[in-house]
Amino acid sequence: MGAALPAGFFARDAVRVARALLGCVLETRVRGVVTAGRIVEVEAYVGPHDPAAHGFRNRRSARNASMFRGPGIAYVYFIYGMHWCFNAVTGREGVPAAVLVRALEPVAGLATMRRRRHTDDDRLLCAGPGRLCQALGITGAMDGLRLDGPRLRIWPPARAPVRSPVVTSRIGITRAADWPLRFAEAGSRWTSRPEPQGGSGRDRK
DNA sequence: GGTAGGATAAGCT
DNA sequence: GCTTATCCTACCA
Numbered sequence: 416m417g418a419a420l421p422a423g424f425f426a427r428d429a430v431r432v433a434r435a436l437l438g439c440v441l442e443t444r445v446r447g448v449v450t451a452g453r454i455v456e457v458e459a460y461v462g463p464h465d466p467a468a469h470g471f472r473n474r475r476s477a478r479n480a481s482m483f484r485g486p487g488i489a490y491v492y493f494i495y496g497m498h499w500c501f502n503a504v505t506g507r508e509g510v511p512a513a514v515l516v517r518a519l520e521p522v523a524g525l526a527t528m529r530r531r532r533h534t535d536d537d538r539l540l541c542a543g544p545g546r547l548c549q550a551l552g553i554t555g556a557m558d559g560l561r562l563d564g565p566r567l568r569i570w571p572p573a574r575a576p577v578r579s580p581v582v583t584s585r586i587g588i589t590r591a592a593d594w595p596l597r598f599a600e601a602g603s604r605w606t607s608r609p610e611p612q613g614g615s616g617r618d619r620k
Numbered sequence: 621g622g623t624a625g626g627a628t629a630a631g632c633t
Numbered sequence: 634g635c636t637t638a639t640c641c642t643a644c645c646a
Contacts, residue, residue: 476631495639496628515638545639587638
């Protein structure tokens, strides 16, 4: 049995970390129940100069405080009045940079995920940042936790992606909408949206 | 197959 | 007041 990814893994440029996270396994333990999924889609939020990031211009608030707490920390925030989103912080202490996890390939605790998500369609278990948080039981209670602790862990890839990732712009944002900072495993059927067709990895929207 | 609209709340201007 | 790193349902093709 290997070890969870150490803080040092996350202490790099957010784009590097985002790409390296593809294929890694995000695991939670909630009241003894383990659920886990293989990361197939991520977005990088690269720092205080990123207009789409919550830490733009180093603005701090109660919500985004965890984003400033250093590499290897979870930043979990609530959005649209009903969804949680999970990020892995990559910036050194005081620098707001993180990777948003957007989709997982379910690998453990599927029955629990189906119950939490109220669906039997496995494709819809973890295909989207809000969905994967619901499936894994991630809430604001996990904001600020270390990513190598008992409740939250990220394991190195058991099976690394073979092909280079599909690169597109980030989803659901309006500022810096054309920055190519979304990375998805090529050919995965577990992403939040279908791969752009045409083979060239072109953008959409 | 696709898309429009609503739910719901924190933070910002 | 307005925006937001979303999801689900309803409706139309």
